[in-house]
Amino acid sequence: MELSILIALVILSLGAASVFKDTRLVLATSLIALAVAFSATWNAYTFFIATIAALNIASLEIMKRSQIKGLDYALVALMAIATIYVFFVNDFAMLLAMFVVVSVPTYLLVMVGDGKSNVDVGIKYVTFMVLATILFIIGAVLLVNSPYSSLMYVIGYTTLILGLCIEIGVAPMHEWVPDVFTAADPIPISIIASLAKFVPIVIAYKILVSTANPLTPFVTMILAILAAISMFIGNIGALTSKETSRILAYSTVANMGYILATLTVVINFNWIYLALTGAMLQLIVNSAGKIGFFTAIKEGKGSTPLMYTLALSFIGLPPLMGFWSKLFILTSLVYVGYVWLAIVLVINSAISVPYYIRIARNLSKGWVLSFANAIALITVLIVLITIVPPDWFVEAMKEFSKILFISGV
């Protein structure tokens, strides 16, 4: 597998170098590299990662005058390869490296726009990300090196979680999210809101599971409280927002709250596969929805049935994927004993209904035939996949939960 990843990286580098010749060459090599990485790891979750990455790369086509036209394909492909690889990495140093590899390309991408580059937004974003990366890495190092069940573990855990919160935009450290989501170009935002979210969560799972000890239930409290705050702030903040991308920003805050909540499962290893299933499905739902909505925002309009399907998936209507993700999150929360958090999640799902419908109504313009709309159609197909009940995904997550432990910790 490592060999295939290496080959993919080589292809990618050579392709990126050819940006001076022809940007279409970069597009081709990026997709080939992605295909190579995926074929080496062939799996239910890597399939979704690869699909989402491919959609991200395709959506970059909509930006006509990107400042780094050509290179952006390679950056997204690099992120995608890192995301695929991170599932299988057991080496602590390599995990941290992957964190940086996925984080740094977004610094560049966030500033890209049609026409002039958004430096203001870039500075805001980079400042937060630097803070997040530092906290995350310090926390990770403290955790891995702390004596068993000590105060250092507690501080390390908290630092890592705070870093994670800033990185993915959990309230009350979410301030960058609404500003960046509304000011930056929708296409890069769709990448930051989708593909970039997987790696921090997976790494956090791996580190927290590997370092769990009798103090974990105590520190998990702080995580649960942050998750609950994030759900409420995200959903209530979105309720009265008028601008669609601002609503989506707060929706991201809420969704990250749901996903953060699944990390409470670290206190009971029996249900890790359930929590992972919920978290991964929710990430996929979030990615599909954000890509579909943001490409529609870029275009200024979307097809009515597609927009409503995505909104209903976010709301959690069966048999769309958004229903299954919330179902697994809720069951895992109940099984590990966080019933109150499950209730908070249900209440929040109810609060979220009006604004998702509002997004769909804002963007719906009958039938739209365009490239952006084709991307939205594929995102809809993704959330419709769970018409077949996702036992297969649960099985994949069961397998994945076995390789979660970091070697040497």
Added chain:
Amino acid sequence: MIELVVLLYLAPIFCSIPIAIAWGMEKKPDYARRLPILSVFGLFISLLVALYILFNVPDGKYVINWLPEYNINFVFIFDYLSKYMGALTAFIAFLIGVYGLEYMKDDYRLGWYWMFFNVFTASMLLVVYSDNLLMLLIGWEGLGLASWGLIGHWFRDDDPLSYVGIIGRKVWKLNMFWSPSFGGWRAISTIRFGDMPMFFAVAAIYALTGSLNISEIDWAALFHHIGTAGTLILMLCFLMGPFTKSAQLPFSEWLMTAMTGPTTVSALLHSATMVAAGTYLFMRISWYIEPWHVHSLGLEYVYILVLFLGLLSALYGAVVATGCLERKVLLAASTMSSLGLMFASAAASMWIGKIALYVAFWYLIVHAFAKATLFLVAGHLIHVTHNRFCVGDIDVARKMRLAFIVTIFATISLSGIPPFTAYWVKSAMDEVMHHLIHEFGALPLTLLILTSIAYAAFLAKFLSLNFINGEKTHLHLHGGYVMGLAYSAMVSMLAVLLVIIVGKLEPHAGEFLKEGFVVNSFIVGIAVLASYSFALYIPRIRQLSPIGTFLSDRMYLPFLNDFILPKIGWFIAKIIDYCNKAIDFFCHKAIPSAFEGWSIGIRAIQSGELSRYIKIVVGCVILVLAIISVLGW
């Protein structure tokens, strides 16, 4: 068998559909006023079937599967009670139907009238023949619905003749007169009040025993299983249905104002259907509970309650009737009194045995014929005098000789003057109450005798004030032949019953004969005769008119119905209104505005200033780390 059952129930209903449709048409066809004959024909078919069942069908049950897996089926029972009661119902309904052909011929709502009249009869027949409690409830609710339709038949409230009470009269804040639409509402609301607990009781019986068939339930085991308190609650809930339907205290008011309906309706309602349904049901379940074999304290309490409630209602009804001046209201009060006696007598079976049920049942039969007769006569009188109050001097007796004779015979037969029909049944009832001396002293017997004396007095008063000593009135005599025929046929049944009893043609009724020759019974009979004669001679005592007013105002019981209960209802409505407003406030004002405020507050952080954001984030990070360090120390 199935053809019989279908004919019995569906013939009256289907035969009244044509007139219901014809009357509903935009332009009434010419033949519409002749269609009631078809409705009466339907009633006649029912009568034939009921008579066939009485004479030719052996005792037993006939089952049509409905929900066999739940043991809920249409179960028709043919036993002593249902055979006689069915024939009685069908016969009286048919005769009243014939009478109605003439009485109602100029009415403005014949479709409505005949449809409900026949549904009423079919519902009662369903109640009579059902062994299954759920099927019985269907008939029971049919009775309630039809009674509402019929009592409020003259829904326009435009005819003073259809009112009850002196129009315009007020006592304190309360109107002491009732319109037909109000009467209909009072009937249905009172009945529903009792039906609800009864419905729950039936459900509880099913849940506890797995069966709804009265004759199959192991009642003794049921009462043993649920204990004294359970038995009390269950039976009282169940009996709320019969109590309200049969107008026992304090649910009697609806019956008095049910007189706003056409007289035919009153006659049917008061003799064989509706009010009789309550006592009939009590007799039916007592028949199969066999309380004389059951040792249950709870059941004994229930029967004591029914006994004294019945006797008190009987006395109340009789005393009130002596003060009434309206023809139909007087008879209504007397019906309530008779129903009380039936309940009391049936309840006495707890201590006396099955004979008490026979007494109650035969009293029901005698009363039905006599009361139907009197109502039909009253209706005829209202027609010819255009007055619903008791008026008429000897001139009326001369001009309406048939009605006069019929009334005399009906009143003396019903009041219990020896040797007429009711005397023998009443004698048996005296004996039943006499037997209760061991349990309750002389109280039941005393109440019964007082009731009997008052009963004879108001019957004589009815006769006297309408035919002999009443005010002079102008008669509008025309036609009336069909009506005369109907009540003559009705009253002749009293003679038939007399023959059956005295001739011992029916073994159980023959038993009453020997009670009639007991000295005590004879003394009571003489006292009744004396009371009857006195009231016939002096029907009104002017000096006592304040008492009479008190009685004709039904001892101000209307205040309970029309004042206290509505006040409670309005109070509840007010509370609910406040709750509604609170919910509206929370859902439409408080919660949305709170969320709006929070939402705007959350978004107010986004000033766009990076330094502010960094302060917030770093502050949060330091705060969380500080808290966790302190807690984790």
